[in-house]
Amino acid sequence: MTGTAVREAIEVKKAGGALPDELVAAVVAGYTAGAVPHEQMAALLMAVLLRGMDDGETLALARAMADSGPRYAFADCADKHSTGGVGDKVTLAALPIVAACGVPVAKLAGRGLGVTGGTIDKLEAIPGLSVALDGARMRRQVDAVGLVIAEAGDLAPADKAIYALRDATGTVDSLPLIAGSVLAKKAATGAGTVLYDVKAGKGALTTGVDGARELSALLLRLSAAMGIRAAALVTGMDAPLGRAVGNALEVRESVAYLRGEPADPELDEVVRAVGVAVLELTGVDEPEKAFERALASGAAHGRLAAMVRSQGGDEAALDDLAVAAHAGDVAAPRDGWVARLDARAIGHAAIALGAGREHRGDAVDPGAGIELLARVGDEVAAGTPVARLFGIRGAERAAVLVAGALALSGEPVARPARILERPAPAPARP
Amino acid sequence: MTGTAVREAIEVKKAGGALPDELVAAVVAGYTAGAVPHEQMAALLMAVLLRGMDDGETLALARAMADSGPRYAFADCADKHSTGGVGDKVTLAALPIVAACGVPVAKLAGRGLGVTGGTIDKLEAIPGLSVALDGARMRRQVDAVGLVIAEAGDLAPADKAIYALRDATGTVDSLPLIAGSVLAKKAATGAGTVLYDVKAGKGALTTGVDGARELSALLLRLSAAMGIRAAALVTGMDAPLGRAVGNALEVRESVAYLRGEPADPELDEVVRAVGVAVLELTGVDEPEKAFERALASGAAHGRLAAMVRSQGGDEAALDDLAVAAHAGDVAAPRDGWVARLDARAIGHAAIALGAGREHRGDAVDPGAGIELLARVGDEVAAGTPVARLFGIRGAERAAVLVAGALALSGEPVARPARILERPAPAPARP
Numbered sequence: 001m002t003g004t005a006v007r008e009a010i011e012v013k014k015a016g017g018a019l020p021d022e023l024v025a026a027v028v029a030g031y032t033a034g035a036v037p038h039e040q041m042a043a044l045l046m047a048v049l050l051r052g053m054d055d056g057e058t059l060a061l062a063r064a065m066a067d068s069g070p071r072y073a074f075a076d077c078a079d080k081h082s083t084g085g086v087g088d089k090v091t092l093a094a095l096p097i098v099a100a101c102g103v104p105v106a107k108l109a110g111r112g113l114g115v116t117g118g119t120i121d122k123l124e125a126i127p128g129l130s131v132a133l134d135g136a137r138m139r140r141q142v143d144a145v146g147l148v149i150a151e152a153g154d155l156a157p158a159d160k161a162i163y164a165l166r167d168a169t170g171t172v173d174s175l176p177l178i179a180g181s182v183l184a185k186k187a188a189t190g191a192g193t194v195l196y197d198v199k200a201g202k203g204a205l206t207t208g209v210d211g212a213r214e215l216s217a218l219l220l221r222l223s224a225a226m227g228i229r230a231a232a233l234v235t236g237m238d239a240p241l242g243r244a245v246g247n248a249l250e251v252r253e254s255v256a257y258l259r260g261e262p263a264d265p266e267l268d269e270v271v272r273a274v275g276v277a278v279l280e281l282t283g284v285d286e287p288e289k290a291f292e293r294a295l296a297s298g299a300a301h302g303r304l305a306a307m308v309r310s311q312g313g314d315e316a317a318l319d320d321l322a323v324a325a326h327a328g329d330v331a332a333p334r335d336g337w338v339a340r341l342d343a344r345a346i347g348h349a350a351i352a353l354g355a356g357r358e359h360r361g362d363a364v365d366p367g368a369g370i371e372l373l374a375r376v377g378d379e380v381a382a383g384t385p386v387a388r389l390f391g392i393r394g395a396e397r398a399a400v401l402v403a404g405a406l407a408l409s410g411e412p413v414a415r416p417a418r419i420l421e422r423p424a425p426a427p428a429r430p
Numbered sequence: 431m432t433g434t435a436v437r438e439a440i441e442v443k444k445a446g447g448a449l450p451d452e453l454v455a456a457v458v459a460g461y462t463a464g465a466v467p468h469e470q471m472a473a474l475l476m477a478v479l480l481r482g483m484d485d486g487e488t489l490a491l492a493r494a495m496a497d498s499g500p501r502y503a504f505a506d507c508a509d510k511h512s513t514g515g516v517g518d519k520v521t522l523a524a525l526p527i528v529a530a531c532g533v534p535v536a537k538l539a540g541r542g543l544g545v546t547g548g549t550i551d552k553l554e555a556i557p558g559l560s561v562a563l564d565g566a567r568m569r570r571q572v573d574a575v576g577l578v579i580a581e582a583g584d585l586a587p588a589d590k591a592i593y594a595l596r597d598a599t600g601t602v603d604s605l606p607l608i609a610g611s612v613l614a615k616k617a618a619t620g621a622g623t624v625l626y627d628v629k630a631g632k633g634a635l636t637t638g639v640d641g642a643r644e645l646s647a648l649l650l651r652l653s654a655a656m657g658i659r660a661a662a663l664v665t666g667m668d669a670p671l672g673r674a675v676g677n678a679l680e681v682r683e684s685v686a687y688l689r690g691e692p693a694d695p696e697l698d699e700v701v702r703a704v705g706v707a708v709l710e711l712t713g714v715d716e717p718e719k720a721f722e723r724a725l726a727s728g729a730a731h732g733r734l735a736a737m738v739r740s741q742g743g744d745e746a747a748l749d750d751l752a753v754a755a756h757a758g759d760v761a762a763p764r765d766g767w768v769a770r771l772d773a774r775a776i777g778h779a780a781i782a783l784g785a786g787r788e789h790r791g792d793a794v795d796p797g798a799g800i801e802l803l804a805r806v807g808d809e810v811a812a813g814t815p816v817a818r819l820f821g822i823r824g825a826e827r828a829a830v831l832v833a834g835a836l837a838l839s840g841e842p843v844a845r846p847a848r849i850l851e852r853p854a855p856a857p858a859r860p
Binding site for chain 2: 007010011014037038039040041042043044045046047049050051165168169170171
């Protein structure tokens with residue numbers, strides 16, 4: 001029966017037709033149950049990548065994948081989703097601010113894979129903190145603290161299985177498959193409000209702004225169809241965001257941000273845009289002022305500390321998190337202006353140091369990573385360090401990668417804008 | 431390395447590029463060796479189906495698949511290849527005539543799958559006959575008898591593996607993949623001269639004449655590039671060819687043809703066209719006359735008998751081959767003219783009786799099958815039998831399928847032409 005379903009689906013897509021909802025559901029259920037072999041699913045995914053899917057098919061895919069695991073109910077809560085990047089600690093910096101403004105936040109997050117970091121890996125750099133919370137436990141914490149971030153362990157297992165197959169078969173770069181995967185997780189979370197931070201650039205899934213704009217519009221249409229209040233930002237990911245790349249290093253940078261210490265201006269730009277957009281979506285009055293108050297008063301930092309405490313983490317360690325041994329610096333080879341800091345290459349350097357994983361299941365060193373001492377647009381002198389490496393292994397390879405990621409110009413270089421577009425919201429469904 | 435090759439090939443085809451020869455070779459070798467997983471190969475095959483392949487890529491595929499097994503050398507011999515159909519016994523009827531005209535014939539043939547019969551299954555209906563001959567044994571028989579047909583057992587194993595995967599993943603109906611598969615077998619055979627009988631119609635791989643014409647042209651271009659002398663015919667396969675469908679039944683019809691008994695006119699039309707085309711290709715003078723002489727003199731029948739004897743078959747049984755028990759007839763439901771005898775439905779009816787296999791490895795009953803007592807264009811009276819069923823099982827289901835395959839018209843129906851096109855030969859390569 002499922003063997004028939006996937007064969008039928010393959011023929012529909014080959015002919016350029018649209019998959020009926022029940023067929024999508026039968027294929028996803030069959031694949032999750034092991035009744036549809038990998039090779040048939042791979043052929044279907046390639047046909048989908050090359051023929052495309054309309055919004056109805058993509059919604060059916062998202063719903064079928066959401067239905068493959070537990071469904072949560074956080075309709076009263078806000079969430080944000082980043083399509084992934086290097087040094088992206090916006091969740092840790094922005095969501096405590098949102099929570100401090102009185103908007104409850106519940107987020108199911110994932111681990112990093114490849115150059116893309118994951119919020120769960122970052123949180124696990126905090127000693128004692130548990131990310132394995134069930135729905136009831138999450139709900140209690142939202143009600144008590146207003147902020148919870150847990151691991152999306154068993155959320156949408158079909159999405160996890162299909163993503164692994166896409167990764168192996170060259171079928172990752174399909175907008176409907178990307179959007180279906182995101183929406184499956186949001187549907188399973190039962191999210192009421194979502195801000196999508198869609199990255200564009202060398203360190204992102206979608207390298208061009210056009211693709212990111214298209215993905216944003218698709219995410220907004222699908223969210224509207226699912227009854228999720230949503231907005232989107234297209235933000236740049238040519239270079240890492242902020243100064244820290246690596247789990248403990250990124251938590252440190254986020255905590256310093258919440259303490260009001262002088263922040264990287266690009267990180268500040270994105271955290272502010274994301275935070276304010278969530279507050280706007282949830283109807284908070286004067287969102288910029290609310291954001292500022294929550295930050296300046298220390299309320300946001302207090303909200304993060306409360307979350308850490310509630311999840312069993314060492315609140316005292318939060319303000320001076322341990323990092324790995326200093327493993328050397330990378331210096332500017334000559335005088336000039338930083339023209340490029342390739343996010344993908346720096347992501348690979350961080351992986352070499354142990355901060356990330358090439359393959360699902362690899363171990364991660366929470367203290368490993370890279371601190372960038374210069375950013376695009378900065379003037380540097382020959383021999384001054386531009387990056388500091390932390391880790392107990394891989395420093396040599398990481399240094400080569402960081403040196404390769406760096407390009408200097410003889411002319412001044414303008415700091416690139418991080419907020420590239422603010423896509424219009426999808427029209428409400430009739 | 432091969433994992434890299436297939437991933438690279440997938441990206442090339444996704445982007446609409448052409449695969450370099452070495453990449454094709456690496457992927458085929460990797461898949462044959464088990465180093466490329468089925469799901470990656472399936473994704474590549476779907477990308478090839480939807481993006482196409484040019485002649486260079488298709489040649490590289492054919493050569494790589496030919497190189498996966500033994501290579502034979504029959505450059506002095508003629509061969510014919512049918513793209514498959516129901517009741518297609520042209521090999522058995524035409525090749526003895528060609529051999530009797532002094533043209534050596536060496537053919538490596540296959541078994542049937544689905545509604546398409548296979549010459550090897552048909553030959554095995556002859557008691558004692560062996561189709562498992564090695565290259566040296568085939569060569570001796572060509573030199574002694576002028577005619578050999580053996581099983582293509584270990585020929586192009588990569589083609590066999592890829593075909594099975596295509597069958598499972600909806601990637602059969604790609605002209606470059608079909609042509610690559612055919613040419614791989616011809617290259618491995620080392621064939622010097624090949625006549626392609628490309629079927630068009632409901633019982634064929636390519637249902638439309640346009641597709642069959644395109645496939646013919648492709649086969650001729652690839653053959654020219656490989657130094658194979660080739661011609662093609664596009665012949666109809668809406669209805670079964672001739673009166674017999676089933677292994678022993680088809681051998682009986684072929685032997686009767688070679689004995690000069692009154693033949694089905696459509697079968698005669700195709701056998702004559704194929705035989706004469708091979709004789710023309712190989713430079714036989716006055717090919718129509720030579721064909722006629724070989725048939726009328728009994729030389730062709732003698733040549734088949736000599737082949738059967740040489741391969742250990744019971745020559746005496748040949749002229750009255752046993753068939754399975756008569757299992758009933760299907761009668762015309764009303765008066766009229768036969769407007770349709772759906773080849774695919776009749777093929778499935780023959781399978782139900784045990785004459786064919788749905789899945790590779792299924793057992794076949796050599797005596798099972800169907801004798802058609804009427805053909806398209808014939809006038810029939812209500813209650814007269816139009817088909818006779820032979821077999822020890824499946825008669826009920828077969829009768830339903832044959833009844834469904836039959837359509838009657840209240841108006842006279844013209845007998846359809848079987849020879850639909852005679853594609854122009856490919857220009858010789860510079």
